[in-house]
Amino acid sequence: MRHGKYRFIVGFLALPLGLYALFVVWPFIQSVYYSFTDWTGLSPDFKMVGFDNYERMLDDGIFWKSLRHSLLFALVLPVVTLALALFFAFMINVGGRRRKGGPAISGVRGSAFYKIVYFFPQVLSIAIVSLLFAFAYNPDSGAINSLLRGIGLDGVQPLWLGDPDLALWCVMAVLVWSTVGFFVVLFSAGMASIPAELYEAALLDGANRATTFFRVTLPLLWDTVQSGWVYLGILALGAESFAVVQIMTTGPGGPDYSTTVMVLYVYQKAFRDGQAAYATTIGVALLVVTLAFAAIVMRLGRRERLEF
Amino acid sequence: MKTTETPAPPPAESGATVHKTDRHPAARRPSGRQREGTVLNVFSHGVLVIWAIMVVMPLVWAVMTSFKDDGSIFGSPWSLPDRLHFDNWARAWTDAHMSDYFLNTVLVVGGSLVGTLVLGSMAAYVLARFDFPGNRFVYYLFVGGMSFPVMLALVPLFYVVNNMGLLNTIHGLILVYIAYSLPFTVFFLTAFFRTLPTSVAEAAFVDGASHTRTFFQVMLPMAKPGLISVGIFNFLGQWNQYMLPTVLNTDPDKKVLTQGLVQLAVSQGYKGDWSGLFAGLVMAMLPVLAAYIVFQRQVVQGLTAGALK
Numbered sequence: 085m086r087h088g089k090y091r092f093i094v095g096f097l098a099l100p101l102g103l104y105a106l107f108v109v110w111p112f113i114q115s116v117y118y119s120f121t122d123w124t125g126l127s128p129d130f131k132m133v134g135f136d137n138y139e140r141m142l143d144d145g146i147f148w149k150s151l152r153h154s155l156l157f158a159l160v161l162p163v164v165t166l167a168l169a170l171f172f173a174f175m176i177n178v179g180g181r182r183r184k185g186g187p188a189i190s191g192v193r194g195s196a197f198y199k200i201v202y203f204f205p206q207v208l209s210i211a212i213v214s215l216l217f218a219f220a221y222n223p224d225s226g227a228i229n230s231l232l233r234g235i236g237l238d239g240v241q242p243l244w245l246g247d248p249d250l251a252l253w254c255v256m257a258v259l260v261w262s263t264v265g266f267f268v269v270l271f272s273a274g275m276a277s278i279p280a281e282l283y284e285a286a287l288l289d290g291a292n293r294a295t296t297f298f299r300v301t302l303p304l305l306w307d308t309v310q311s312g313w314v315y316l317g318i319l320a321l322g323a324e325s326f327a328v329v330q331i332m333t334t335g336p337g338g339p340d341y342s343t344t345v346m347v348l349y350v351y352q353k354a355f356r357d358g359q360a361a362y363a364t365t366i367g368v369a370l371l372v373v374t375l376a377f378a379a380i381v382m383r384l385g386r387r388e389r390l391e392f
Numbered sequence: 393m394k395t396t397e398t399p400a401p402p403p404a405e406s407g408a409t410v411h412k413t414d415r416h417p418a419a420r421r422p423s424g425r426q427r428e429g430t431v432l433n434v435f436s437h438g439v440l441v442i443w444a445i446m447v448v449m450p451l452v453w454a455v456m457t458s459f460k461d462d463g464s465i466f467g468s469p470w471s472l473p474d475r476l477h478f479d480n481w482a483r484a485w486t487d488a489h490m491s492d493y494f495l496n497t498v499l500v501v502g503g504s505l506v507g508t509l510v511l512g513s514m515a516a517y518v519l520a521r522f523d524f525p526g527n528r529f530v531y532y533l534f535v536g537g538m539s540f541p542v543m544l545a546l547v548p549l550f551y552v553v554n555n556m557g558l559l560n561t562i563h564g565l566i567l568v569y570i571a572y573s574l575p576f577t578v579f580f581l582t583a584f585f586r587t588l589p590t591s592v593a594e595a596a597f598v599d600g601a602s603h604t605r606t607f608f609q610v611m612l613p614m615a616k617p618g619l620i621s622v623g624i625f626n627f628l629g630q631w632n633q634y635m636l637p638t639v640l641n642t643d644p645d646k647k648v649l650t651q652g653l654v655q656l657a658v659s660q661g662y663k664g665d666w667s668g669l670f671a672g673l674v675m676a677m678l679p680v681l682a683a684y685i686v687f688q689r690q691v692v693q694g695l696t697a698g699a700l701k
Contacts, residue, residue, distance in 0.1 A: 089522065092603035096518045100511040100574060101530065107571035108537055111545035111552055118548060125551070172443060179436025192436050200688055201444045204451065206695060207684045209632030211650035212676055215657050216454055219670075225466040227453050234470060265447065270696050293432070314539075322541045327634045331654055347543045354547040355639065367544035374541050 115364040125360030137365035146341055147349065147366060151373070153252060154346040157259075157320040158377055162313045164260050169267030170309070172202070174297055176268070177275045178283075191276075199272060202265035210262060210324050214331035217258045221245045221332070245333055248342035255328050255343055259320065267312055274305045310385040317377045321370065322347055346370045451677070458670040465666050477667060484671040492645070493652035499562050500637075500648055501630045504569035508626050509619055511570060512577030513585075517607055519578065520585035521593075531582065537575035546639045553640055560643035568636055573626050580625075580697065584618035585611070624687075624694030631680065649676050 119137055123130035141147050176199070179192040192198075205213060220227040221244040229241050245251050278301065286296045302309070319325075326347040330336045337344030337352070346366060354363035457465055458480055459473040484490045519531050549568070550559070558564025588611070596610045597603070612619070634650045641647065647655060653676060656669050684691050 088603065090524065093518050093522055093524055095604075096514045096607075097530065100515040100578075103511065103567060103571045104534065104537070104574050107549060107552070107568050108545060108574075109533065111548040112540060114548035114552075115544050125547070168443075172440060175436040175439055179433055179440075192433070192440065198440050198444060199692075200685070201447055203684070203688075203692060204447055204681065207628055207680050207691065208677055209634060209650045209680075211632070211634040211654055212673060215653060215673060216450055218657070220450060220453070227450070227470065230468070230470055261446070264443075266695065269692055273696065318539055318541075322543065323635045326543065330638075331657075347541065350543050350547065351639070355550070360547055363547050364544065367541065367547060370541045371544050374539065378539055 115367055118361050119365040119368050121361045123361040124358045125354060125363075126358045130361065133361075137362050140362065141365050141369065146344065147346075147369075149341050150337075150344045150346045150349040150366075151369070153344060154321055154325070154370070154373065156252070157256065157325050157345060158317045158373075160256060161259055161263070161320040162316040164256075165263045165316055166267060166309060166312055168260070168264050169271055169312075170297075170302070170305075172198075172264070172268045173271035173275055174301060176272055178293060178296075195272075199269050202268045204265065205262040206266045208262070210327040211331060213262050214258060214328045217254075217261075218245070218332045221254055246339060248339050251333060251339060251343045255325075255332055258328055258332065259324060263316065263319070270308060270312070271305060274308050275301060278304050306385070310381065313381050313385065314378050317381065318374060321345075321374050321377065326351065346373070451681075454670060454677070455674050458667065458674040460667055462665070462667050465670070480667040480671040481675065483665065483668040484675060488656055488665070488668050488672055489647075489652065490649075490672050490675055493647055493649045496562065496646055496652075497631065497648040500565050500569065501627065503563070503566040504573065504630055505623065505627055507566060507570040508573040508577055508630075509623055512574055512622070513581050513612065513615065513619065514607070515574070516578045516581030517585050517611060520582045521590075531578070534575050534578040537572075538579065542572065542635065546635070550639055560641055560646050562646060565637060565641050565646075565648075568640060569630050569633065572636065573630065577622050577626060580622045581615070581618055584615060584622075588614050620690060621694040621697040624691055625697070628680070628691075628695070 118130075120132055120134060121130040122133045122136070175192065176195045177191050223229055223241060223243045223246060226244070228244065232238075232240050242250055244254050282300055282304075283296060286300050291299065325345050329343050329345050329348050330351070333339075333343045335341075335344070337348055347370060350363045350367045350370065352363075353359045353366060453470070456473060459476045459478070460471075460480075461474075461477055464471060464474065515530075515534070519527060519534075553559050553564055553568065556564070558567065592614065593606050593610055596606045601609070632650065633648070634654075637648050637651050638654075641651070644655070653669075653672055656672055
């Protein structure tokens with residue numbers, strides 16, 4: 085494996101690495117640089133302004149709102165999604181009716197069906213899902229309020245996305261709806277690979293199902309849960325929350341900035357308001373938040389790896 | 393097997409603790425234990441069915457709505473269509489340009505999927521199999537891209553793409569899709585190439601095949617399962633992509649499905665053709681859902697493969 089090795093390596097790496105450097109790495113570096121300028125994005129002229137953009141950001145009330153919402157997304161979405169997914173996966177795997185002589189723990193009937201259905205949202209575009217729910221949330225003719233009317237709850241007709249106190253939760257619910265299924269399938273596969281003897285031993289020792297879940301299932305799945313946590317957090321700070329907020333909310337980001345998130349604010353500053361340099365400043369803040377989030381989750385979640 | 397021979401556990405200390413483990417339910421507190429199991433079973437099914445309904449209902453509602461006329465969409469959102477208004481679908485396909493959006497999406501995703509797999513496997517193969525200075529650096533450069541917020545890069549990227557004359561072009565979008573698909577693809581395929589045996593490639597090499605030929609004729613065919621997994625992952629990611637085209641592809645004639653539908657929703661506010669819009673939504677959902685149901689096992693494997701690594 086010697087002759088022409090380096091020529092081969094360079095030849096094979098040149099194209100992918102070149103493309104990646106030009107379209108991904110270089111813009112990242114540039115945007116950090118631009119955050120110290122007064123570039124508008126509309127004209128090619130700009131000059132260095134030091135930390136002006138950063139000072140402006142710290143005084144920008146909308147920035148703080150978007151930061152708070154983004155953090156809320158990154159905290160709530162993973163917790164709710166992972167908790168629901170673990171619960172459903174546990175039900176799928178242990179909720180089966182006991183058969184005489186069968187294993188101590190068995191999956192529910194139709195578990196394959198549940199897993200297929202739960203996975204539906206995962207294959208749909210978040211843009212399409214957002215549109216669908218934007219209609220469902222419509223206070224007058226949407227599916228949700230008319231369903232409420234249909235079951236006699238005429239008095240309960242929230243404005244959903246039009247209510248500043250509710251809008252953010254409505255948006256978050258859509259993200260939960262679209263991400264739970266994937267993790268049910270993922271955790272279910274993980275649970276199925278846990279040896280049945282471990283459950284049986286725990287049950288023989290007098291543990292009930294809740295204890296079994298917290299003492300056996302969860303520790304053995306911890307690695308998967310943790311990477312899911314990081315993955316969902318990055319999702320909640322980035323592309324997915326951009327799509328749901330931009331498509332579903334009025335403004336977008338409204339009403340009254342009640343749903344604006346950092347990634348949307350970057351987009352609006354750069355491509356709507358012609359303040360590209362300031363947009364990259366907020367983008368840098370988003371980068372810091374994302375990396376800090378990942379670092380904290382990895383750090384807090386560190387445990388001894390359990391082998392089985 | 394051996395568990396069935398295990399003697400039944402001693403009775404629990406506290407009466408509240410419930411054993412569902414008892415191997416001989418008939419021997420002790422038979423009815424209570426069995427009822428416990430049944431309660432849990434009913435509860436499990438109850439919860440699982442509710443979530444299944446919550447997942448399916450919005451989709452069924454969308455399909456139903458796509459066959460109704462505008463009046464009944466607003467008047468009675470949950471009623472069945474009075475008759476199947478197939479004209480909604482026809483209108484969406486032609487007047488609302490869904491056919492163009494489909495074509496654009498197919499072109500963009502087709503091009504970028506092939507490009508991603510070819511370039512990604514080339515880079516991953518070199519990184520997995522060859523020792524050279526900077527190998528680790530290049531690898532982490534690629535992998536690091538997975539955790540960076542893409543929006544940060546999109547601001548300058550817009551101008552990079554614009555200066556190259558690639559803004560609002562199909563091939564420009566393809567190149568950007570490939571670049572942003574590389575981090576996961578390289579990460580996944582590098583791990584995959586490492587698991588393949590080295591002996592076959594070495595044999596081919598000894599027989600006089602060049603590195604390039606060894607790669608294309610020996611390694612790529614061996615890596616097929618990995619390529620299928622990562623291919624499905626990228627196909628869905630690129631087909632459903634919304635943020636990249638929203639920023640880089642603003643020409644109405646070049647729009648892809650996702651942004652075309654959003655555009656349609658915004659403009660429908662003025663034109664009022666909601667039934668056509670729902671037809672468009674369902675049109676965009678159905679192929680992916682159908683493909684998923686047919687290739688269910690492969691899709692799940694492809695999408696979960698990365699997370700289980």
